Amino acid sequence: MNKKTLTLTLLLAATPGIAMSASVYKWTDENGLTHFGDRQPAGAQSEKVNVRSGTASDSASERPTPQQRLNQLEEQQQADAVSRRQAAEEEARQKQRQANCETARTNLQVISNNARIRIEENGEQRYLSQEEIAEQRQKFEEIADKNCGPKES
Numbered sequence: 001m002n003k004k005t006l007t008l009t010l011l012l013a014a015t016p017g018i019a020m021s022a023s024v025y026k027w028t029d030e031n032g033l034t035h036f037g038d039r040q041p042a043g044a045q046s047e048k049v050n051v052r053s054g055t056a057s058d059s060a061s062e063r064p065t066p067q068q069r070l071n072q073l074e075e076q077q078q079a080d081a082v083s084r085r086q087a088a089e090e091e092a093r094q095k096q097r098q099a100n101c102e103t104a105r106t107n108l109q110v111i112s113n114n115a116r117i118r119i120e121e122n123g124e125q126r127y128l129s130q131e132e133i134a135e136q137r138q139k140f141e142e143i144a145d146k147n148c149g150p151k152e153s
Contacts, residue, residue: 024049097147104143111137 027046028034040046064072111117117128117136128136 024051100143100146101148104140104147107140108137108144111140 024036024038025040025046026034026036026049027041027044029044035041036049111133117133118125119128
């Protein structure tokens with residue numbers, strides 16, 4: 001039992017050195033025991049064994065850690081949420097512009113087709129004067145120009 005423990009301890013102590021060597025060979029002796037070594041044995045058939053050293057390669061050191069990947073994913077999700085919110089806000093602005101355009105065009109059509117325009121102020125109805133109609137027409141034309149034309153930056 002003591003020899004086995006000593007052999008195992010020596011084998012474990014030699015393992016890092018074997019792993020760091022350029023080549024590792026494996027062979028079986030005449031008693032059926034398997035051996036590993038950094039030199040090819042004389043008079044015995046051996047095979048070369050690929051051993052990983054456990055050190056990180058350059059490509060592995062550049063690979064992000066799971067925490068970094070999680071942080072990147074969260075940042076991407078936040079950026080996507082901001083983009084979606086901005087797109088929704090832009091869509092709402094476009095709908096508002098379209099509604100303003102349609103209202104202004106409708107009001108301009110009413111002003112153009114009717115010589116007399118009646119409004120209600122303070123519970124009383126009255127007709128707009130020609131000057132007031134001209135002011136309203138100019139106001140609605142400005143609204144139409146602003147909302148019906150190409151989008152301003």
